[in-house]
Amino acid sequence: MQDPNISIRPEGFQRVSAALRDRQHGHAPLWLEVAARTSQEAADALGVSLGQIAKSVVFRRKVDEQAVLVIASGDRRVDEKKLKELTGPLGRADADYVKARTGFSIGGVSPLGFAPTGDAAPPLLFIDRELFRFELIWAAAGHPNGVFRMRPDELVQLTGAPVIDVVQA
Template sequence: MSSDDTPTPTAPTRPEGFQRVQAALQACQHPHAPVWLEATARTSQEAAEALGVSLGQIAKSVVFRRKSDEAAVLVIASGDRRVDEKKLAAHTGPLGRADADYVKSRTGFSIGGVSPLGFAPQEGLGGPLLFVDRELFRFEVIWAAAGHPNGVFPMSPAQLEVLTRAPVIDVVQEAKP
């Protein structure tokens, strides 16, 4: 309360996944805090429109299920590219689809808000195996999900590589002219 007994406005409490990403970014001393968008950005296109950036600048998170051991495989790829499962499988072994429950249990995030850091996997399971696609390096600034469909944060591709400690590989389909 202020001195005249009027309530002081407080910042709204953000969802737990967003808070986890915010804490992870602070712990890594990342220079940019996550941004809360007024509109949800569940797809790369929605995020690009909300931010006023090109589709390729959206660092989308695509989760697969490795068949040999059920491990989660997370690829952070440019929003304007499709992950080539055969290229990825050369690094991981055979892959299967990951449904919404699997993604949530292995990352702690719902589809549309999967961040490249700040995971909360189930007890006894490790976090996902991470890869960064090299196509993101076409841009100076990229935007990734921050643990919720309304949350995003900016970084350079090099910062993404450092934050995730993930190898940079070529795992997308060739761009169509």
């Protein structure tokens, strides 16, 4: 069922809604009454465990400035040393960089529905295997008030991203 207010929602939320619809995902994104800019805020708003939040962590690859996006469990911390083995040296991504390379503001970065970024490559996307501890997970839907649900295997199907071990032990 589509949100009847979709046309008045922010553009990022609309892009994610369209991407989910195009991929025939069975669950339209939800619009929360409160902003969930952190994994804990999202977990509290949804009444789920922190680990069920599929948080988006963006890095800047130093060699070519490409965005690297890791979707990780909200209760885990990305191990930059492990990630660097796959990507090469990484730097921090500030709010302007994240918005320019994904089309989303921090707190609403979705694993799909990226905005066109001119001549920049789309984000290099990875999914951490720790998300598979849960039957159901929730990801940002293009805005801090937007979320959508899926199973971890559906996240892989929706994005085509590889599943890796990239969190701290």
